[in-house]
Amino acid sequence: MAAAPFELKGKTVYVAGHDGMVGAALTRRLAREDVRLVTVDRSEVDLRDQSMVFRWFAQVRPQLIILAAAKVGGIVANNTLRAEYIYDNIAIAANVIHAAHLNGAEKLMFLGSSCIYPKLAAQPLREDSVLTGPLEPTNEPYAIAKIAGIKMVEAYRSQYGSDFISVMPTNLYGPGDNYHPEYSHVVAALIRRFHEAKLAGATNVTIWGTGAPRREFLYxxxxxxxxxxxxKTFSGPELxxxxxxxxITIAEFARIVAAIVGYRGEVTFDHSRPDGTPRKMLDVTRLEKLGWRAQTSLKDGIELAYRAYLSAG
Structure with a gap:
């Protein structure tokens, strides 16, 4: 098992899910490193198909893998496509992690999600609170799939000495987000809705829930x-x-997005719709001790995201 610090220079790095918002950001960042970046389109390799994954890994033999591929979406998608969310995400994790092991990968990073934490876990959410209570029902299938990936990483590390690690990003937004009218995450959904309301001259935008839940957002x-x-710096069994x-509350956040988009009408909340988890804020003590802090403010990040939305449209 390799120890930190880990040298990236000259390594072949595979970003699984490179065409998604997260994967695209990873490829942008890795372009600044002296690495050989490899990607493969889903039309060529469906990560849910074990034989395709195993064949590709045997041919390419990437030394480092960042597993960002996943079927993702907002509260409606998670609650509606429950079977797809658990099957697709377990299949992706199982195939890529085992293929990395079979082909002697030097390091693998698995990206989880903050929804793995219990619905009513103590705030801020500590890494050791996983599996200490019931999950939020609306996204339980996705959360279970992500927990399975985390446990696979732990098991391969324990049994085989693999330098496999897991990280848990909070709610993400930015260029390349999914702006589907029903299945998008809250940031993309609000950007789209306020932009369309501004163009239409609408006097009111109604948002699901009470606006009271608190969320953390990372560019x-x-x-x-x-x-x-x-x-580069972390190797351990911990998340x-x-x-x-x-x-920030969803209500406060919505008003920030509305102001940046330029929507001047009213914002109201539909209390008959589900709120989801009351609060989700991560404890980032471990990350900060490892020497990293976020640099992009929420206002700056939303402005960048809105600019990307306009250019994509």
Missing amino acids: VDDMADACVHLM VNIGVGKD
């Missing part, structure tokens, strides 16, 4: 920088949270 390029930092250590 995706900051997350990518943290991942590269941890690949590492990646976040900013600060949160």
Whole structure:
């Protein structure tokens, strides 16, 4: 099992899920490192298909793997596509982690999600609170799949001495986000809704829930920088949270997004709709002790995300 610090220079690095928001940010960040970056389109290798994954790994034999591929979405998608979310994400994790082991990968990083933590866990969320209580029901299938990936990483590290690690990003946003009208995360959903309301001259935008839940938001390029930092500096069985250590209510957040987008109408809340977890803020003590802190403010990050949304449209 390799020890930190870990040298990236000259290594072949595979980013699984390179065409998603997270994977694209990782490829942007790794372009600044002296590495050989490899990616493969899902049309060529479906990560849910074991034989395709094993064949590709045997041919390419990447030395480092960052497993960012996942089927992801917001509260509606998680609650509606429950079977897809648990099957697809368990299959992806199982295939990539085992293929990395079979082909002698030097290091693997598995990206989890803050939804792995119990719904009512003490705040801020510490890494050791995993499996200490019931999960939020609306995203339980996705959370279970991510927990399975974490436990695979632990098991391969324990049994085979593999230098496999897991990190837990908080709520992410930025360039390349999914702006689907039903299945997007809250940041992308609000950017799209306020932008469309501004264009339409709408006087009111209604948001699901009470607006009271608190959420932490991290700009995706900051997350990518943290991942590269941890690949170099961290090797251990513990999870590492990646976040900013600060949160905000959905109501406050919505008003910030509205102001940046330029929507001037009213914002109301539909209390008949689900809120999800009351609060999700990560304890980032471990990350900060490893020498990393987020650099992008929430306001600056939303402005960058809105600019990316406009250019993509």
